Amino acid sequence: LQAIIDSGKKFTPQECFELIKPVCDALDYAHGYGIIHRDIKPANILIDKAGKPYLADFGVARIEESTMTQSGTTVGTLSYMSPEQIKGLAIDGRSDIFALGIILYQLLTGKMPFLGDNISTIVYKIVNEQPPRMTEINQDLPPGYDLVVQKVLAKNPSDRFQTCRALVACLEGAEKILEKTLSYDTDKGGHAAPFKRKKILIAALALSGIAVVAGSVFLLSPKSGKTAGPNRKTAAVGTADPAPKMGPSSPLTAEGNPPPKPEKIGPSEEDIAKLKESFDNKRFADTAKFAQDILAKDPASPIALEYARRARSGMLDAQIAPILQAGMASYRQGDYGQCVLDMEKVLSLDKNNAEAQRFLFQADTELSKKDILALIERHRVAEEGKDLLTILSDLDSPSLSRQWQSDFKLLFNAYDGIKASISAISVTFSSRTEATARFSHLLTAVYKKDGKKEFFEGIKTWQLRKKEKAWILTSAD
Secondary structure (H helix, E strand, C coil): CHHHHHCCCCCCHHHHHHHHHHHHHHHHHHHHCCEECCCCCHHHEEECCCCCEEECCCCCCEECCCCCCCCCCCCCCHHHCCHHHHCCCCCCHHHHHHHHHHHHHHHHHCCCCCCCCCHHHHHHHHHHCCCCCHHHHCCCCCCHHHHHHHHHCCCCHHHCCCCHHHHHHHHHCHHHHHHHHCHHHHCCCCCHHHHHHHHHHHHHHHHHHHHHHHHHHHHHCHHHCCCCCCCCCCCCCCCCCCCCCCECCECCCCCCCCCCCCCCCCCCHHHHHHHHHHHHCCCHHHHHHHHHHHHHHCCCCHHHHHHHHHHHHHHHHHHHHHHHHHHHHHHHCCCHHHHHHHHHHHHHHCCCCHHHHHHHHHHHHHHHHHHHHHHHHHHHHHHHCCCHHHHHHCECCHHHHHHHHHHHHHHHHHEEEEEEEEEEEEEEEEECCEEEEEEEEEEEEEECCCCCEEEEEEEEEEEEEEECCEEEEEEEC
């Protein structure tokens, strides 16, 4: 699904529903067995040729009752994490449902709901802010989809749909949701809309009055255990206790006490010292744990986020270093095949590793150079043996194939005793799959009609491309 999104495809609400429903069915099945996926994202939704989606990659899933992942540990892909997942709190299937909401938002608007220039900003928005309404981005979208996705993306898990089945049911009727709840706005009769709006307002006021009366009765009832004592004022229906007076110089609470001091946010000096000391001593796993402990209390802590990033980088470097060193040693020993394998392994862990990219290119092109030299030699032998099929088998250009077929037929029919020699070969690579070969080509042959020996000499330039594992000619001068 990620590849389809990256292609720029626009999704209709119906297409979104057809994609999401089977994923919801799969998640409901997993959740029914207590299994939480924890990494719901488009890259883990596979689409077959018939367009049917499959939920894949349960690599970080866990059983709800399992203690394999302790509270305070964050696992998953940041942009699709729920607030409780980012905080390192205990999670359940509703965290997967939140991630589905992010995918829905992405499919229906073409944008992510929580955007930021850095990790701290994204984390803060997921935990604290509501995303822009989808109808502000996609004005053709029926408003009911906003209500459904807002509920899926509720910060508190108890405010979300509790099962994927419930989400599917609402999503299926999303286009009609506002028609039911705000019908007075969509009526086309001349005075119907204001009349209905007034009726709803009166009904709401009546209900609020009933609630106040019920609350007052409960407060004064003997069963409630609370009575209006001599120092407590009882409020008439529709009034409220007057707010306590607070002077600017001595703020007090309603009970006459000083307000509580706000809880200090952010890591303590001891926490920061632990981070720094563990990182400086290259105990990156400890650094990551200390950072996650801080993030569980303060998900937007810049220093914890930065040290978490450094710890991940340090652990990755420690994992990569021995593989990189072994690959470099293989290159120096001329074992280019092993070097390629090692560097590809490094790049699978860190695709931007410059050293691995450099040695992979050098080792792979050394191997390719041998293949290209073997191709040139094969052609030399084929010329001497008048083997036209071999000569034409390495071409990937119909026009070049027609030209060479004509030229070599003339040569082979008119001459015998052909001898070919190659010298001054140079091979340069513009990429791992494209190369240019230049060489001096000398051909001697005996002309059949008069028996005289003739010479043909020149500089040849071949453009080559790697197709799967073989090099082929695309043009030649």
